Amino acid sequence: MPLDGTTYTDAKQDKVLAMLLRAKELIRENGWCQDTSRDREGRYCIYGAIRAAGKQFGGFRAWTDLKLPWPAVWQDEPGRTVEDVFAWFDEQIAVREVTWPRQP
Numbered sequence: 436m437p438l439d440g441t442t443y444t445d446a447k448q449d450k451v452l453a454m455l456l457r458a459k460e461l462i463r464e465n466g467w468c469q470d471t472s473r474d475r476e477g478r479y480c481i482y483g484a485i486r487a488a489g490k491q492f493g494g495f496r497a498w499t500d501l502k503l504p505w506p507a508v509w510q511d512e513p514g515r516t517v518e519d520v521f522a523w524f525d526e527q528i529a530v531r532e533v534t535w536p537r538q539p
Contacts (some may be wrong), residue, residue, distance in 0.1 A: 452531045453492045457485035460522040467517040469510065481520060482507045 461484040468474040472483030479487065484504075510520055 450492050452528065454485055454488040455524060455528050455531065457488035457491060459521065459528070461487055462517070462520065462524075467520055469515065480507070480511045483524070 456477075458481070462479050462481075466476065466478035467477075468478040468480050468483075471480060472486065473479050506523055509515070510523070
């Protein structure tokens with residue numbers, strides 16, 4: 436455990452929060468798609484955006500280590516909208532900001 440009181444789980448959770456924020460930004464910037472990680476127009480699905488953000492933050496393994504729910508099947512359901520996807524991101528981000536506040 437680091438001297439600032441941050442635990443290993445806190446550090447992983449911080450990476451997950453950073454990944455979620457960046458993944459949402461990637462979809463906002465490039466667009467959203469279904470049934471593929473990234474389409475020919477450069478749009479991302481949730482999985483593709485989280486993977487891309489994970490590469491940037493080195494945190495994709497943190498997602499799997501924490502056994503977090505995976506939304507890939509949910510986001511591919513017919514009738515799902517980008518607004519639904521952004522709401523999912525907002526919910527996941529809010530949970531992590533409340534449950535695992537960042538260290539000062």
